[in-house]
Amino acid sequence: MTLYQPFLDFAIATLQEHLDLQPYPIPEGFESKSAITGKGKRETEVLTTSYGYQSPKLRQIRAAHVQGGGALQVLNFVIFPHLNYDLPFFGADLVTLPGGHLIALDMQPLFRDDSAYQEKYTQPVLPIFETYQTHLPWGGDFPEEAQPFFSPAFLWTRPQKDEVVETHVFSAFKDYLKAYLSFVDQAEAVTDPSSLQEIEQAQRRYLNYRAEKDPARGMFTRFYGPEWTEEYIHGFLFDLERKLEMQP
Ligand code: DBV
Numbered sequence: 434m435t436l437y438q439p440f441l442d443f444a445i446a447t448l449q450e451h452l453d454l455q456p457y458p459i460p461e462g463f464e465s466k467s468a469i470t471g472k473g474k475r476e477t478e479v480l481t482t483s484y485g486y487q488s489p490k491l492r493q494i495r496a497a498h499v500q501g502g503g504a505l506q507v508l509n510f511v512i513f514p515h516l517n518y519d520l521p522f523f524g525a526d527l528v529t530l531p532g533g534h535l536i537a538l539d540m541q542p543l544f545r546d547d548s549a550y551q552e553k554y555t556q557p558v559l560p561i562f563e564t565y566q567t568h569l570p571w572g573g574d575f576p577e578e579a580q581p582f583f584s585p586a587f588l589w590t591r592p593q594k595d596e597v598v599e600t601h602v603f604s605a606f607k608d609y610l611k612a613y614l615s616f617v618d619q620a621e622a623v624t625d626p627s628s629l630q631e632i633e634q635a636q637r638r639y640l641n642y643r644a645e646k647d648p649a650r651g652m653f654t655r656f657y658g659p660e661w662t663e664e665y666i667h668g669f670l671f672d673l674e675r676k677l678e679m680q681p
Contacts, residue, residue, distance in 0.1 A: 435500050436598060437508035437527050440606055441484070444510060447607075448486060448494060451614045457485030457493050460668050468656040470501065477502045479656050483669060490518055490617055497670060499652075504531040509649065512613070513640075513673065516633050518620045519543060521554050521584070523613045525606060526648075527598075534595075535572065536602050538588040538609055540616070543635035545581050554616060558586040561608045568601040579646070582639055636673060644671035 448454055467480045479501035486494040492515045499507035512523035526537040540558055544550045562585075569590040583589075588605055592598060623629055644666055653662040667675060 436506045436529055440508055441496060441498055447610060452488040454486050454488055457487040459483050459485045463665055463669050466657055490515055490620055516636060517622045519623055519632060520616055520620050534592045534598050536590045538605060539583050540613055541582050542584045555584045555586050558612055561612060562586040565605045640671050640673045
């Protein structure tokens, strides 16, 4: 059992319980990928496994789980709603590197500076966010250009101990996911053409940013090569652009 496996198991079980969950196709060759890294006694396997689901309101629910021993563990888990809902993205980037843990957890807004939107999708999360401030303080040093994509309830923290991840971070992850599912439950389809256009624009903005700035690009390129990495990013992890191109 690795650090983030319980997070993944909880997420899938909870989604299954609350949603009409269907599989989301994972392109061939990307379900599971392994490479050997390091030399001699440092030789370790780095295994990346992918998970994909969808539901009537959620276009793509996907996870990438990287397992490379005690000094490299990642769970990147994102939910992309269908384009006819104003729902935020659920975004979790749980990263363990030799220097410690790096935790990003948020309901990433479509419209960061719209106060009605904040009222609807950030206010209800703030009490949960505040609950965790003592044990999971602000992690500092955050890319300026990423700011527009996060809400005021963005949980960004760098715990040193595994134990903090296993307890407080796991608990925050559960609370955020449950709160997200209650948003999904309440969400009603948008039909107004100009609102639909704004949603599509906001989704494209987010997608392009994440695909372009994916902080895992370097790591994946080192392990699996540039071709596999670019195809994984654009063909699975952040695939909206491709899916829209395929539509008539
Ligand atoms: N991040 C991803 C995907 C990953 C992944 C798909 C499957 O978006 C892993 C793997 N994140 C990952 C790794 C690192 C980070 C760091 C391996 C460490 C990179 C390194 O130090 O070499 C939030 N993730 C980060 C950082 C931030 C985030 C701010 C540290 C700063 C940085 O290196 O850029 N999550 C990340 C982010 C957004 C998000 C920028 C933007 C919307 O949702």
